[in-house]
């Protein structure tokens with residue numbers, strides 16, 4: 468960390484809140500605070516949001532929050548696919564895992580939209596507020612400490628090194644958060660038995676619409692309808708990719724076709740191993756999310772398993788709770804560590820319960836399937852979902868609405884001078 472008394476004077480900006488990371492958590496928080504007149508800067512190390520195979524799901528709880536901001540209808544004008552049910556095939560037996568159409572909610576579907584479209588949309592909307600600054604290609608490299616605790620960040624930018632001084636720094640810099648490391652926070656790892664290989668297969672007009680999940684001994688394949696392509700996730704045992712790569716790509720293609728015969732004609736869309744993107748699954752969380760002047764939210768505070776595709780939504784719910792709890796004190800420039808503790812108190816519980824459910828699914832469904840050498844019956848949890856349809860609303864609710872959905876409680880206000 469950098470002490471305040473450095474001999475070299477760097478160009479310095481002053482804001483009330485410096486948000487590091489322009490992902491879902493950072494941009495929603497930036498939008499909400501700027502809307503309430505808090506002077507903020509969002510730092511994003513990349514020059515754009517065009518990263519493939521990021522989370523692309525927008526869940527009903529997020530749509531509801533965007534609706535509360537008057538943004539949902541406009542967002543849903545952008546190209547997206549709607550998923551109303553998640554079904555799968557276990558050793559040829561079809562099981563419905565979640566049925567969103569039965570939910571008591573305004574939006575009864577998951578919208579699949581490229582994450583860059585969502586982020587560009589949020590940034591564009593936030594730029595309408597005078598107290599919003601977006602600093603692209605600007606990477607936070609160090610924390611600035613002073614008498615009050617964390618007092619800002621040092622960053623590299625297109626104009627060279629800069630300092631951004633702030634009453635509060637919010638680390639929204641994702642699952643490999645540098646700020647969290649610089650603050651000395653070490654996440655507790657909860658473990659995951661699997662990694663996921665993401666790839667795309669062309670989708671023909673007339674192919675099935677619904678997402679396709681297939682489980683058979685030792686293998687799990689998920690294919691999501693993304694219009695012209697199927698976005699596929701092939702679940703492998705943790706750390707198995709290196710070994711897989713040593714084998715033949717044709718064997719890998721054959722394994723996919725064996726699970727999804729409909730892909731046979733398009734399987735050479737996987738032209739090389741480079742067409743597979745490895746997601747190293749991590750489930751972890753911090754014991755403490757804050758220290759004076761610094762708060763971690765989203766993946767920086769709790770990396771989620773991909774099960775249920777709820778990472779984005781949890782990150783957004785964290786951002787809404789942060790804005791609800793901190794806006795007044797940020798406007799009054801009197802933010803304290805106990806204000807930050809309130810955010811952790813509100814959001815840690817949903818993160819813990821969600822991770823507990825994900826780890827239970829990992830251990831009781833995913834790991835047994837990956838470890839199986841011959842065909843087995845669907846795991847008992849899935850069999851119960853089939854015999855008692857009402858039970859399907861539970862996973863649907865868990866995925867779509869989450870444990871503690873947040874509602875926007877802040878208002879649009881003029882900037883504080």
Ligand SMILES: Cc1cc2nc3c(=O)[nH]c(=O)nc-3n(C[C@H](O)[C@H](O)[C@H](O)COP(=O)(O)OP(=O)(O)OC[C@H]3O[C@@H](n4cnc5c(N)ncnc54)[C@H](O)[C@@H]3O)c2cc1C
Nearest residue numbers: 488490491492512522606607641765766776777778779782
């Ligand atoms: C391959 C993959 C697939 C996934 N699929 C899904 C899914 O289908 N549904 C779902 O809900 N979730 C999914 N997730 C998880 C989801 O993407 C995350 O949970 C969510 O994006 C977390 O949001 P965040 O804002 O906390 O962090 P991130 O989205 O990780 O955003 C962090 C941002 O900070 C920037 N950054 C990092 N360090 C710095 C720095 N030092 N200075 C400035 N900027 C910095 C990064 O460039 C990034 O833009 C997936 C994740 C991966 C990796």
